Structures are given as C-alpha cells and as structure tokens.
Amino acid sequence: MITLSNGGAYLLHGTQIIPESEAAKLKELTGRDVSKEEGRRGTIAYSILQKHNVSPDMEHLQIKFDAMASHDITFVGIIQTARASGMEKFPLPYVLTNCHNSLCAVGGTINEDDHLFGLSAAKKYGGIYVPPHIAVIHQYMREKMAGCGKMILGSDSHTRYGALGTMAMGEGGGELVKQLLCDTYDVAYPGVVGVYLTGRPNPGVGPHDIAIAIVGAVFKNGYVKNKVMEFVGPGVASMGTDYRNSVDVMTTETTCLSSIWRTDDDTKAYLTQHGRPEDYKELNPADVAYYDGMVTVDLSTIKPMIALPFHPSNAFEIDAFNENAADILRDAEKRAQELIGSRDIPFSLTDKVIDGKLHVQQGVIAGCAGGNYVNVMAAAHILKNASCGNDIFTLDVYPSSQPVNMDLVRKGAVADLMAAGAVVKTAFCGPCFGAGDTPANNTLSIRHTTRNFPNREGSKPGQDQFAAVALMDARSIAATAANGGVLTSAEAYADDYEVPAYDYDDSSYAVRVYNGFGKAEPEADLIYGPNIKDWPKMEALADDILLKVCSKIMDAVTTTDELIPSGETSSFRSNPLGLAEFTLSRRDPEYVGRSKAVRALEEARTAGQCPAQADAALKDIYAQIQAHFPQASMKTTEIGSMIYCTRPGDGSAREQAASCQRVLGGLANICSEYATKRYRSNVINWGMLPFQMKETPSFEVGDYIFIPSIRTALDGDMQHIKAYIVGKEWQEIELFISPMTDTEKEIVKAGCLINFNRNR
Structure with missing residues (x-):
C-alpha cells in the first residue's frame, strides 16, 4: 500500500511520522519548540547540499560536484563545447563510458570514432575512459565512484546513486560544461519528500515492482516533481544495496530532481567489497526532520x-x-x-x-x-x-x-x-x-x-x-x-x-579502464573522425524578435524521445547538423523543413539582405508590426522558429532535444509548463527563450509571433511579457518566464552557453 501525505510531515527519531497539521505534538514529544526551518535542516539532503554549496545562501544553491559521468552519445558534444569555451583540463574526475554507441556494426566508422575521441580526450584532459562492453555508465559509477555524502552529475537522466548515499543528478551537457569550466550548478533549494518504507518485499517481488508502484503513485500528480526523494524508515534494511540500486534508478521516472537513502551496514559492506571502505559513512535524518511531503510504502503489500x-x-x-x-x-x-x-x-x-x-x-x-x-x-x-x-x-x-x-x-x-x-x-x-x-x-x-x-x-x-x-x-x-x-x-x-x-x-577494469585523472597530457592530440563536427555559429539575442510557429503539439506530455528520437539517431550525436535532421521526426516530420526555411530568413537578415525578398509574406507581416511599433525594423528584428508543446521534456537529459532546435534556427519554446528542470535548462543553455503561457494557444503552425524589447523583459520580473500574433488579425497574448538566475539570463542574451563563455 502506498499513501501520500496531504501537506508536509515531520519524521521523529526516524520512525514516527507526524503530519504538519499536528506539529503541536512535537513539543510534547521532544520537550522543546521545533521550527519547520530546523526540521528542513534535519534531512539527509540538506546536509549534502550544504556541503556542496559554495554560495552563502542555501535558498539559491551554487553546487560543485565531486565527479561527473557521460556516455558515448553525449561526451563528444560536451567536450567540444568545453573546448570551445576555453577548458584546458578536467578539474574533477570525469568518467567517459561507452555503453550506448557500443555496437559498431552500422554507420561505417562513426561509433568507434567517437570512442577513440573519448580515449584521446581522457589522455589530453585527464579523464577516466571505460571501453565498450565493459560496463554501463551507472553500474560503473556505483562500483567505482559513488560514496556516502557525495554529489555526482551525469549527462544521462538516470544518474541516480542515492542508495549509496550519493545525491546524483542527470542534466543536459551544458551543466556538465559549467563544471568543467569550474562554474557551478545553480538551482533554487529543492523541496524534499520523504519516502518512508516499512515491511519487506515478498518472495517473487523485485525492485522494479516497487519502483513501478511508486512511479504510478506520484508521477501523474507531480507529487515529487523537481524535488529530492529521501528514502527512510525500517523497510530500507529489508533490501540489500544492489536491490536498492535498482529501485533508486527509477526515481528519475517520477520527475524528481534527485534521490538519497539512509545508509547502514549493508551500504558499508557494499562499498567495502568494492574496495572503498573510506567512502562509507552513516547517513540518517536528524532526530527531527521536516519533509515537504511523505510517501509511505508498505513493501509487504507490493505485488508483481x-x-x-x-x-x-x-x-x-x-x-x-x-x-x-x-x-x-x-x-x-x-x-x-x-x-x-x-x-x-x-x-x-x-x-x-x-x-x-x-x-x-x-x-x-x-x-x-x-x-x-x-x-x-x-x-x-x-x-x-x-x-x-x-x-x-x-x-x-x-x-x-x-x-x-x-x-x-x-x-x-x-x-x-x-x-x-x-x-x-x-x-x-x-x-x-x-x-x-x-x-x-x-x-x-x-x-x-x-x-x-x-x-x-x-x-x-x-x-x-x-x-x-x-x-x-x-x-x-x-x-x-x-x-x-x-x-x-x-x-x-x-x-x-x-x-x-x-x-x-x-x-577487467584494472586491465582495460584508462584512468588519467590528475595526469592530463596537454600535448596529446584529439582523434577526430569525419562525423565529429563543431557547433555552428549562433547569434546573440536581438532586442526585438519574430517567432514563426513551426510545430504545435497539444499532447499532455511530449517526451525528449519525441523531440529528438533515441536509437537510430545516436550515431549522429557528434554531428550537430546531421542529428538535427531527425528533430521531431517521430512526432511532426514536417518540422525540420519549416524550421530550415525560417533559419534561411535569419541568415539572409544577418547577411544584410532583406528577408522579405526570400518570403514575400514577410512584407505584410512587417507592415502590421510597424503599424503598432513604428520603431521596429526588419533589419534588426531577429527571426527564429518556435515550437509549442503543452508539457515538453519528460524523460532523457539529452541536451540534443534542445540543441537540435537551436542549430535549425530555434529561438524559443512556449509551453504550459516544462516537464523537467533538465529540459528547461537545456533550452536556456542553448540560447532559447523558455516561455510559458497560461491560456490555451490560439496561434497555429505558420503563424508569426512578434515580441518587442525582449532583452529588457529579461531584466524585469518576466511575469507579463506582451507578445503579438501577426497574421490576418493582430492579437495580443501574454507570455511569462519562470525565474532564471542572472547567469541564465546572460546565457540567453549571448545566444548560447558557448557564446557566453567566449564573451567572458
């Protein structure tokens, strides 16, 4: 049986749940007043985040991670981006695994070319390289890198090592690039939801059964969205650490930000067995811990x-x-x-x-x-x-x-x-x-x-x-x-x-894994294959922008797999323009052609030509714009494509879901809400505006939307941004942007993270 609390809850001595509505009981039980703020500091998550936060403000975290991990459909682009931004060596342990493009049976040499690039990068910049077929990314990180109280960042959405006492997060490549440049992962302090486990799994019940049951209970209602799931309670001890790992990895499917578990002697035994006894320490909530919600799971009631x-x-x-x-x-x-x-x-x-x-x-x-x-x-x-x-x-x-x-x-x-x-x-x-x-x-x-x-x-x-x-x-x-x-x-x-x-x-690791951390060889050459391409040039954001709606998807959720397909596209992840040809191919196959046409208009404008010469309809569009905004100019108004999805970005952390839109001329997303923080971060890091709107969109594919003074709007509270549908009729709509850090605003203004870092 799984129950969700209605509101916050306190956990006393790790064993007694007290609903926030009954907080008065705390004084009776503890003999003193306990504030919610003290309770927040009592979670395991708080102590780990505090340790890794380099900002004096715990409400606005600036995190530096202990290690990072990427696989072979993400590490090429990340390293290319970091190189373009001035990186000279890996400043923290960075594991490059080869578990996605492992098969080199199709596509010519390009998969193995990526692997050789990874090995050469590990030598040049001081990385850790795990060859194909040796380990999947998260198993290697469990066995060799995770430890109690650590934080790890990965460019795969299932970067979850909470059962080993590690708060791990999966994000798009841009966030890993920031760590490689000694910058920080900036995020508002997240809510923490307790997952209180009792009982023990019955024979025949495995970790996927428990995980699926939990995902089924919390996904659709957004109960843990962008929060940390903290696993506590006596039921934790009923499962071995390897079993817990299999439950933990599925927390990603709840759309939570990260996860963490209380640790015990079994955790210690696991780390000791893997040659790292020093990475163990006991993690438990304080005598009083406050959670923003409580999921209670009786493991004995879970069925296959x-x-x-x-x-x-x-x-x-x-x-x-x-x-x-x-x-x-x-x-x-x-x-x-x-x-x-x-x-x-x-x-x-x-x-x-x-x-x-x-x-x-x-x-x-x-x-x-x-x-x-x-x-x-x-x-x-x-x-x-x-x-x-x-x-x-x-x-x-x-x-x-x-x-x-x-x-x-x-x-x-x-x-x-x-x-x-x-x-x-x-x-x-x-x-x-x-x-x-x-x-x-x-x-x-x-x-x-x-x-x-x-x-x-x-x-x-x-x-x-x-x-x-x-x-x-x-x-x-x-x-x-x-x-x-x-x-x-x-x-x-x-x-x-x-x-x-x-x-x-x-x-097998001892003889095959290359561990070059701390031993960078700057004179070593990177090995490039013909499919490995640099990122194309991207323009800085103009004051006025004109968006053309190139796709409108009204599904309840649009996954990253629909934005950029997985599977057959993976061999092109090192080729930005080649990969972009697959954008929305499973959901809206006409999108690529529409977006390319818009990109051609912007290329004409930046080359000093009149976009209306390429698209006669633009002459009437600009006439309408200037009737309302006489100062607007076709020469200085940036033109870009835009997609609308109700709730985009559930699923993978792959940054290509956003970067492919950008290299095709994408300038913005508009949505009701973003399914995950990581997808919104990808949109921002690739220089696109993360708009939202409260109303059902009245625009259609092919419509233009004019947004004046957008750079000025970014400097405001961003809650009431006026935009205008330009077509047969002139219609005002209101957009908004959820809070962004000052750095995120500057990244969007610069046109992308690469430009932002070059400007520095």
Whole structure:
C-alpha cells in the first residue's frame, strides 16, 4: 500500500511520522519548540547540499560536484563545447563510458570514432575512459565512484546513486560544461519528500515492482516533481544495496530532481567489497526532520507489477491486469492510435490476448535497472531447468558490467540462462533507448529497463513500423519466459531462494579502464573522425524578435524521445547538423523543413539582405508590426522558429532535444509548463527563450509571433511579457518566464552557453 501525505510531515527519531497539521505534538514529544526551518535542516539532503554549496545562501544553491559521468552519445558534444569555451583540463574526475554507441556494426566508422575521441580526450584532459562492453555508465559509477555524502552529475537522466548515499543528478551537457569550466550548478533549494518504507518485499517481488508502484503513485500528480526523494524508515534494511540500486534508478521516472537513502551496514559492506571502505559513512535524518511531503510504502503489500505502454507510470498489478487484460489494453491501443495519427500502421494489443491470457513476443533484462547481479541471479533461478520454447518469444539478458558478468559465469547463472534458451550479451544500454533488440512490427516486448516511451524500443512510425514495450521486473519476465511467453507473475514461481553473496572481481577494469585523472597530457592530440563536427555559429539575442510557429503539439506530455528520437539517431550525436535532421521526426516530420526555411530568413537578415525578398509574406507581416511599433525594423528584428508543446521534456537529459532546435534556427519554446528542470535548462543553455503561457494557444503552425524589447523583459520580473500574433488579425497574448538566475539570463542574451563563455 502506498499513501501520500496531504501537506508536509515531520519524521521523529526516524520512525514516527507526524503530519504538519499536528506539529503541536512535537513539543510534547521532544520537550522543546521545533521550527519547520530546523526540521528542513534535519534531512539527509540538506546536509549534502550544504556541503556542496559554495554560495552563502542555501535558498539559491551554487553546487560543485565531486565527479561527473557521460556516455558515448553525449561526451563528444560536451567536450567540444568545453573546448570551445576555453577548458584546458578536467578539474574533477570525469568518467567517459561507452555503453550506448557500443555496437559498431552500422554507420561505417562513426561509433568507434567517437570512442577513440573519448580515449584521446581522457589522455589530453585527464579523464577516466571505460571501453565498450565493459560496463554501463551507472553500474560503473556505483562500483567505482559513488560514496556516502557525495554529489555526482551525469549527462544521462538516470544518474541516480542515492542508495549509496550519493545525491546524483542527470542534466543536459551544458551543466556538465559549467563544471568543467569550474562554474557551478545553480538551482533554487529543492523541496524534499520523504519516502518512508516499512515491511519487506515478498518472495517473487523485485525492485522494479516497487519502483513501478511508486512511479504510478506520484508521477501523474507531480507529487515529487523537481524535488529530492529521501528514502527512510525500517523497510530500507529489508533490501540489500544492489536491490536498492535498482529501485533508486527509477526515481528519475517520477520527475524528481534527485534521490538519497539512509545508509547502514549493508551500504558499508557494499562499498567495502568494492574496495572503498573510506567512502562509507552513516547517513540518517536528524532526530527531527521536516519533509515537504511523505510517501509511505508498505513493501509487504507490493505485488508483481507491469507498466503498460507508453509510460512507466501506467502501472498495474500483474494479477489484476490478467483479470481484465482486454479492457485495459484497449486504452493502450487508443493511445497508440493517437501517436500513429492518420498513418495507416496496423497495431493492436488486444489480439495478443488468447483464451484470456496475454502472449508477449519478447523479453529483455538489461542495463542499469535490470542487469544488476541480484536481478539476473533471481531470473536464472526461475529459469533453471525451464525453457523459453522455440516459438516467437525470445529472451535477452545484458549483465550491467564485466565484473557482474564474471560472477554470474562463476555462479553458473549464465549457463542456466543459456540452457533455458536465453541469449546472454555484454553490458549495453541499447535495449533501453532503442538501439538493441528492436522487436518485430506489431509486437509487445516486456523489459526490465528504465523506460517504455513511444518508439523507444526502436520502431520507426515514419517507416510504418510500430511496436511497444511494457516494463516488468526480471523475476516476472523470467516467469513469463518459463511459461512460453504467457504473461506470468513471479509469485507463481516464488520459493525460499536467496541470492548468493556477490563476489566482486574488478580485474577487467584494472586491465582495460584508462584512468588519467590528475595526469592530463596537454600535448596529446584529439582523434577526430569525419562525423565529429563543431557547433555552428549562433547569434546573440536581438532586442526585438519574430517567432514563426513551426510545430504545435497539444499532447499532455511530449517526451525528449519525441523531440529528438533515441536509437537510430545516436550515431549522429557528434554531428550537430546531421542529428538535427531527425528533430521531431517521430512526432511532426514536417518540422525540420519549416524550421530550415525560417533559419534561411535569419541568415539572409544577418547577411544584410532583406528577408522579405526570400518570403514575400514577410512584407505584410512587417507592415502590421510597424503599424503598432513604428520603431521596429526588419533589419534588426531577429527571426527564429518556435515550437509549442503543452508539457515538453519528460524523460532523457539529452541536451540534443534542445540543441537540435537551436542549430535549425530555434529561438524559443512556449509551453504550459516544462516537464523537467533538465529540459528547461537545456533550452536556456542553448540560447532559447523558455516561455510559458497560461491560456490555451490560439496561434497555429505558420503563424508569426512578434515580441518587442525582449532583452529588457529579461531584466524585469518576466511575469507579463506582451507578445503579438501577426497574421490576418493582430492579437495580443501574454507570455511569462519562470525565474532564471542572472547567469541564465546572460546565457540567453549571448545566444548560447558557448557564446557566453567566449564573451567572458
């Protein structure tokens, strides 16, 4: 059972929850007055943030991190940006893993070119380089870098090491560039929500079941959005640290800012086993801690779960789902049809229910969520002496690191999985973002991975392909495999099995990982492949701007996967203009052409030509503008493209969701609200204006919006920005921008973070 408090709550001695409405009880129980401010300082999160804040103001944090991590579809762009901004060496440990573009089977040399660039950068600037197939990014960071009281920043949204006492955050590349330039991560002090755990998981219930249940309870209502989730309570001790890690990584899907857990002897044992006993310290809330909300979870009530397409929050208990499968799947089919739109792509889910049972076509256990030792061992136990069968159903297993894989081999788990018909592969994130195990058209895959967003499994609706993913725990995936692909709860196979103790052996790291931190070689050359390109020039923000609406998406949420697809685009992440060709390709395929046309107008203007010569309609547009603003000039009004989404940016931290718009001439986003802080930060770091509006937009694709004196507006409170739809009629609308730091304002004025740093 999961309950959410209505308002804040105090935690007394780590064991007693007192609703804020009953705060008077605190004096009776403690014998003294306890203020909310004192309680705020009593959280684990507060102490860690305070330690890393270089500002004297705890309400406006300026954070410096202990370490950073990137993978091979983000580190090239980050390093290129930092180089262009004047970076000479990595000032903190920076881990470059190669777990996304690991496969070098398609696209010519470009993936391995990125890997060589990463190795050469680690040598030149003093970084840590983890070769392909050795470890997925988050498993390596757990094993080698995370520690109690630390903070780590990563360019992947699932940068979460809270179960090891580390507050970790996933952000776009611009925020990592700031750390490389010895600048700070600036953020208002976040709310902290307690997650109070009691009981213990039942046999057959895995960490993904707990995570999916929590995501289902808090995502849609925004209960923890941009807040820190702090896991406390006696139930923490009922789970081993490896198990906790798999719960923790999924906190990203709640849209929280970060996570942190109380630590104990099991945390100490984990860090000691991984050769870092000095990184342990006990973390617990103070005797009185105040939380902005409280999520209470009785672990003993959690059942095996399934998160249906197309979001991890679309959560159901497997048994309850099986009782009403056809009715529940019809809703998922409706959502699929909305995504497919007018295209004639046959896709169905209800036809996979045969004799009242759902038949799935593929299973995958992989990555930072599923590939952990405890998950694969539990799956292997269920499949020992069982069979996946020789029909359509397949099962692929990706251990999360080479050390994990080595111990799975020694324990016999790999042999048991293979004997059952599963295919065991190397550490790789592909199944999580659409670059591995893409299922057949019109099929359903069940996966212990982090996301099941539309087309994230790799299908391409623009080419008449559509498949779907449901998320499940490795245990229930194994149970389904043992049942020939018929959806089955792991409770059907539950027994008294306990996963044997893990034996960590990092010899593969010792011989393959390059650790150059503190040993930069400035004279070393960077190795470039032909696909690695510099960022194009970007203009500073003008006083007056004219936006052309190039896409309008009214979906409740627009994910970063829809803004810039994952999967097949990953090989182009080092080529800004090449990657930009895929922008919104799964959601609005005409966007790129529209935005390029607008960019051509701005290029004509900056070259001293009249934009109206390229687009005759602009002559009438400017005539209307000058009728109301006589001082406005076609020569000095910057022209850019704009997208409207109701709630953009749920999902990945990838900065390319914003940078691709920018290199195509994007100048602004307008939305009702931003789904995540990280996407809004990406918009800002790439020099675009992060507008919001309260009303339903009356403009349409093709309309122009004129915004005068925008630089002046940025210097004000930004709450009432007048804008004007210019077309058949002149219509005033009001936009606003949520608070920005002074630095963020200067970045937008400069045109992007690169320009801002060059100007300094």
